[in-house]
Amino acid sequence: MMLVRRRASSTDADPLDTVLRLAVLLSAGLSAAAAWQHLAEDAEPIARDAAAAAAAGDDVAVVLRRAGQGWLDIAAVWAVATSVGAPLADTLREVGTSLREARDIADDVRVALAEPAATARLLAGLPLVGVPLGAVLGFDTVRVLTADPVGRLCLAAGLALVVMARVWSRRLARRAEPARVVPGMTAELLAVALAAGASIERARSLIAAERRGGALADDDDLRRAEATLDLSLRAGVPAGELLRGDAWLARRAARTEGREAAARLSTRLLLPLGVCTLPAFLLLAVAPLLIGVLRSGVSPF
Structure with missing residues (x-):
């Protein structure tokens, strides 16, 4: 072949x-x-x-x-390294390690989010199972839902709730997804520029230029890096190690926040389940059975 x-x-x-x-x-x-x-x-x-x-x-x-997207941070690394004369091989190796850690963090968070998201998708289809379930029990639920006026109202309301549950669950899942930024990248690049001999003012100007180009979009990273630079100036100590420590802490915090978001998602997905999915099941599965019994004049007991 x-x-x-x-x-x-x-x-x-x-x-x-x-x-x-x-x-x-x-x-x-x-x-x-x-x-x-x-x-x-x-x-x-x-x-x-x-x-x-x-x-x-x-x-x-x-x-x-x-x-x-995805290459903007790499472009920023290349631009900063070449502007200050930093060794490209060492810089790319160090940044590559940071990118690999960021990728691992994002993968861990996605794995943690997969279980509650899959559970939500499974439960979202629960109301639709009620229609064939009624047929298995001997009730013509399809006729009730399509021919009976009350049944049609149940069908419309049930389907609307199913759609609402899906939309609501997807929004909750999207909000829990990790941001598409590399935690600590601003601090990493400031450390690269300073290690190559650039002044703090020069390093700041390079970072500002890359941010205008769309890279390094994490504002929290910038604020932490600026606070670290101010600390190094006040204490009169080199900022490089402090900045690399900031980058490591930012990635660690991103991992923790991602796992916490996944745990919160498991709880928040109970809201569309209780508000939309269970009422939809009652409307599409239970209500047609009761309507069929009442229309037939047979006592359900």
Whole structure:
């Protein structure tokens, strides 16, 4: 059987995988253009564009920014490192570790969210099971729900509640999902700039430029990093280690908050269950049975 390699699109290339491989190639002594060119041979459009930009002496960060979400932070890393003259290989390796930790955090949170979300989807279909259940018990629930005036009202109200429960549950699940930012990235890049000899004012200006470009969108990260810079200035100590500690704490806090959000989701999903799903089950499963019994004139007891 012949294997055909699927041509990757810009959305297929994994920023984390690209950064880690790029760091290895640069550590081996390859130039930036040569390293990107090797990655381009794996049919990555972003790598081809970056290789062309590096070979022409253009700004590779511009190419990475054009790739959109997921690449903005990588573009910021490249821009800051090249602006201050930081070693690209070491910088990408360090940032790659941070990106990998952020990916692990996001995966952990998604796994924690999967169980309550799956339970909500299962329970959302409970009211619809009532219709075939009535038929199994010998009642013509379909006729009652479609032909009887009261049954039609039950059908309309029940379906409306089912839809409301689904929408409500999905919104709760989306609000519990982890943010698409890398915790502590602002502090990481400030540490990179300062370690390369840039002044605090220069490092701040570089971060501000990247934020205007759409990267480093976490405002809490910026506030914590600024507070750490002020502390280092007051105490007269290097800010690098403090900033890297901030980045680690930000990732740890993100993991904890994500797990707490998953635990809260399990409780909050009881609201659409009680308010919408159970009443919908009564309207679509129980009410047609009672209507059928009453219309037939047979005592239910």
